Amino acid sequence: MNVLELVRLALSRLGSSRVRALLTMLGIIIGVGSVVALVAVGQGATAGISKNLESLGTNLLTVNAGAASTGFTRGASGSATTLTVDDATTLDALSGVAALAPELSTNQLVVSGAKNETASIVGTNEDYAQVRNYTVGQGSFLNGISVDRGLRVAIIGSETATTLGLDASNIGDAIKIGGIPFQLMGILQPKGTSGAASNDDVVIIPITTVQHYFNDTDSVRSIAISVATAEQMDVVKAEAAALLRVRHGIASGGTDDFSIADQAQLLQSVDSISSLLTILLAGIASISLVVGGIGIMNIMLVSVRERTREIGIRKAIGARGRDILAQFLVEALTLSVIGGAIGVVLGIGVSIAVGQVAGWGFTFQPMTVIIAVGFSLAVGVVFGVWPARQAARLDPIEALRYE
């Protein structure tokens, strides 16, 4: 008897009791479906978070003013005034620093025609786009001249542009920031959100302009550093810290008046947490696969008992023990594989739906499907063998006598 004959036999058998077959498969459907869906959702979430973090800038070090903690209270980031433009200039000279941008922010009312909003104004330099991973959509970004001379030029985020009703045709037009006229130089491409803050609701002007018109200070809120390669991150971070300690006259063992955040570290920990979570979810889901397998075993055992007479007849007309074993095993396998296939389809459906809602899309993972189907095959074999062996071992005389 070849496998095809056995599958045909199993299908016709299952076809004659569809409701029962479906109920039996339900455990496998739910098990495989939830494994596929949860793994896909977990991976989607990880990818989404990683992408958002990467959009902040790759190989990014952020030096924030203010101590990591002062006594018992930690100062709000940027509230202290310990970082200066000179610090930034010195850090820029470190080897391994690809680009560096100081950030000095202020909140000002931005007016364009009849529309206005209070926006966060970031004063920075021409490297800011590179460091923070911004791309200019229309117009151009800050350049050396505008920063050196403190020109009244502004680049705005895509969301700010929408709020103010500005588009490409308005490049070169005047907008008012804090009552002072600025020339709109460019509009940034959307980047998405990272956490609560939108990266696209932003107004960028030269740092010298902020100092001149809004905030006459030499201190900056933070300094963003783009490191040339990921391998240099630790070295640059240590050197920057050492340099700042010397400049700020902090003795070894003293409390730093700045803190350095490491993008790669953050990314790494998010990755490891979410992959751990994915494994955990898949583990929980696979428990339902085992439960589903037990369901199949249960039904197959009942089926062997119910069909004792059929087994006796088949043996009398020439079936060997292994023919009966194969018949019942293939039946269990057919149940679990069909259930697994339905589960895969449902799981993919759920992941697509969740991906749509959450906005991270759906990436098809052939590996997940292969594992899930392999798992359901294994469930079929593991939980199908015992009932099948029971069937194969029946004594034909006893089985024929069974009512």
Add this chain to the structure above:
Amino acid sequence: MGTMTALGAGPDATWNHVDGGAAEAPRLLIDIADLWRVYHLGTVTVEALRGVSLQVHEGEFVAIVGPSGSGKSTLMNIIGCLDRPSAGTYVLAGTPVAGLDDDSLARLRSRAIGFVFQSYNLLARTSAIDNVATPLLYQGLGRNERLERARLSLEALGLGERLEHLPSELSGGQQQRVAIARALVTDPSIILADEPTGNLDSASGIEVMARFHALHREGRTIVLITHDHEVAAQAPRQIHVRDGQIA
């Protein structure tokens, strides 16, 4: 009835011992010598067969007759290779049965025996043609050949119009004829019929017996097990079993 030769039972059929060598002496198909079958039920020992010896030649129509509990069912199970003797020898169509394992017994059943049961024992929810084709499945035949031979076998028993019917859609007599078609489809050495008329009304019973007579005329070897002396009397040779021995 010349229809049976249409079942692929020509001279080239592997297991056909019926049509071959008509000039020779009839072959010895069943050779049982001093056969014992003892059951151990807990502390009780039951001797169902006590030294039975029996020979059946090719082409014979034999009725094994006896009351219930006489041991005739045990004898039938052993002849049908469903059971093994406790002692003694049984040679079926040249093959000693005593030492065979389960798989070899199954193969012997598949090739040499065609069962007809009192309660038909057709597979429920399976069409007549699929029922008849099933023994060929266990001989490893392809689907098309199985269905073709099953169809011919059913047609030979006048069931050409009932191929796709389920057993539940057939009368008792029709079901028993499907069972006979199933027994014949493998072209076995022996037709082993266990009370084939026991569940039938008298008209159907007469028709089924007529089929056996026809098969006998074609040269088939038939062993009929029954408790009914009237049925047994129709067979040319009767073997009476009583208390596990041949009377």
